[in-house]
Amino acid sequence: xxxxxxxxxxxxxxxxxxxxxxRGMVGRAVVRALxxxxxxxxxxxxxxxxxxxxxxxxxxxxxxxxxxxxxxCAARVGGIHANRSFPTEFMRDNLLIALNxxxxxxxxxxxxxxxxxxxxxxxxxxxQPLREDALLTGPLEPTNEAYALAKIAALKLCTYVRRQYGLxxxxxxxxxxxxxxxxxxxxxxxxxxxxxRRFHEAKVSGADSVTIWGTGTPRREFLHADDLAAALLHLLxxxxxxxxxxxxxxxxxxxxxxxxxxxxxxxFQGRILTNPHMPDGTPRKCLDTGKITALGWSPRIPLKIxxxxxxxxxxxxxxx
Numbered sequence: 001x002x003x004x005x006x007x008x009x010x011x012x013x014x015x016x017x018x019x020x021x022x023r024g025m026v027g028r029a030v031v032r033a034l035x036x037x038x039x040x041x042x043x044x045x046x047x048x049x050x051x052x053x054x055x056x057x058x059x060x061x062x063x064x065x066x067x068x069x070x071x072x073c074a075a076r077v078g079g080i081h082a083n084r085s086f087p088t089e090f091m092r093d094n095l096l097i098a099l100n101x102x103x104x105x106x107x108x109x110x111x112x113x114x115x116x117x118x119x120x121x122x123x124x125x126x127x128q129p130l131r132e133d134a135l136l137t138g139p140l141e142p143t144n145e146a147y148a149l150a151k152i153a154a155l156k157l158c159t160y161v162r163r164q165y166g167l168x169x170x171x172x173x174x175x176x177x178x179x180x181x182x183x184x185x186x187x188x189x190x191x192x193x194x195x196x197r198r199f200h201e202a203k204v205s206g207a208d209s210v211t212i213w214g215t216g217t218p219r220r221e222f223l224h225a226d227d228l229a230a231a232l233l234h235l236l237x238x239x240x241x242x243x244x245x246x247x248x249x250x251x252x253x254x255x256x257x258x259x260x261x262x263x264x265x266x267x268f269q270g271r272i273l274t275n276p277h278m279p280d281g282t283p284r285k286c287l288d289t290g291k292i293t294a295l296g297w298s299p300r301i302p303l304k305i306x307x308x309x310x311x312x313x314x315x316x317x318x319x320x
Contacts, residue, residue, distance in 0.1 A: 013236045014068035014111055015041040020052060020101055021074030025181040026116060026174075029229035030071055037233060043067055053093060058100040062108040070105050070113040071232060072098070072154075077183075079190045080143050080213070080281055087146035094147060098154030102169065106161055113169040114236055115158045117151045119221075119246070119287055120144045121173060129288040132173070132244045141282045159243045170241050172232055175248035175287050179225030179306065180313045192222060192307070195259055196314050199266040209271040210263070214280035216256030216272075221248050221286045224301040224309075234297040241295070248287035249299050265307045 017034060021027040022044040034042055043065055051057050052074050076093040083090055098115065105113050122130045123138030135155075140148045158169040178192035186197060195212065202210045231247045253261075259272050292298075301309075 010237045011239050013039060013233070015039065016043050016065065016067045017041065017069045017071065018043040018065070018067035019071050019073060020045075020097075021072070023047070024073060024075075024077070025179055025183070025225050026177065026228060027071075027073040028181045029179065029225040030073060030232060033226070033229035033233050052097045052100055055096075055100045055103070058104040059107065062104040062110070066108060067105075068109075068111055069236065070101065070110050071236070072101050072113065072115045074101070075116070077147075077190075079194060080279060081187055083144040083147055084279075090144075091146035091150050094150035095153060098150065098157065102154065102157050102161065105169075106165060106167065111167060112236060113158065113167070114232060115154050115169065115171040116232070117155050117171050117173045117244075118148070119173055119175045119248070119285055120148045120282075121152050121155065122285075124282050128284050129250065129286045130246070131288040132242075132246055132291065135244070143279055143281050155244060162243065168240070170235070171244050172228075172235060173244060173246050173287070174228050174231075175221040175223050175246075175285070177223055177225055177228060178310055180309065181225070181317075182310060182313070184314055184317065191220065191255065191258070192262070192310065193314070195262045196266065196307075196311055199259075199263050199268040200311075200314065202270060203266055203268040207270060209273050210259075210268065211273040211275050212255065212259050213275055213278040214255065215276045216259065216274040217254055218280045218282065219252040219254050219284040219286065220258070221250070221252040222258075222303055222306075223248050223299060224306040227299040227301050230300075231292060231297050234295065235292075238295055242291055245291045245295070246287040246289055247292055248289050249303075250287065250289045250293075252284065252286040253303070261304065261307060265304075265311050 124141040126134040155171045161169045182193040184193045
């Protein structure tokens with residue numbers, strides 16, 4: 001049985017709060033959640049005005065604006081196709097973003113930093129559901145190894161800073177995410193936004209079938225971005241959170257079943273085919289959420305409702 005920490009006292013998040021990566025799906029959800037919770041003095045910068053790949057630019061920003069809390073959502077992200085096609089860029093960019101932000105934060109007196117990781121940090125064949133202590137116990141999934149290695153480095157850097165300097169720098173490892181503001185690119189998106197787009201286009205064109213990658217048998221867990229944002233704020237309002245906390249629903253679903261749900265959401269009535277010649281990725285990935293549950297948080301958005309909200313967002317974003 002995995003031990004879980006008792007819930008500590010809740011505290012206010014120190015301000016100013018810098019949300020790095022506020023234009024992404026998670027960053028946008030975090031800003032909405034902060035505003036809904038009554039937090040002001042939220043710092044945001046576009047990639048054009050602050051390039052976090054540039055250590056000097058990051059250092060200048062922290063020196064000038066003196067944030068007290070950082071929520072590190074900025075990252076280069078993508079699905080299996082993007083990760084397989086651009087491993088150099090995925091590893092390089094995510095390493096640079098994490099190193100530059102965490103070091104600038106440490107140098108300029110940031111007392112609280114929450115680093116956003118990913119469940120892909122865990123070994124491909126680790127026992128399910130995935131516990132935080134499974135980290136570095138086996139080989140990673142090859143299709144997203146570069147991204148995972150960068151995220152592991154960021155997680156470890158936060159742990160070392162906390163241990164060496166006594167600053168509360170900690171990490172959250174979310175499961176597969178979807179929701180408002182997702183990336184619906186036809187090649188570089190994750191599974192839910194990618195399938196939403198493909199099933200929608202198939203419905204509009206009158207196609208009689210949609211083919212999904214792989215066998216359809218791998219199981220995945222999905223969390224709405226608004227649920228993740230609520231969990232991140234809960235962690236930041238916890239006085240002494242664990243170094244690493246999984247965030248998810250604790251429930252997974254086969255990709256073939258997910259495709260059926262998305263087809264129903266979109267209104268596509270044709271056949272769903274599989275292509276076993278394309279990679280499946282990790283056979284199963286479901287998180288043990290015992291730590292975050294013990295801290296008093298649980299998700300509120302069921303998958304069916306979340307898919308409907310996300311499809312409505314897709315139609316709005318694409319002007320369809």
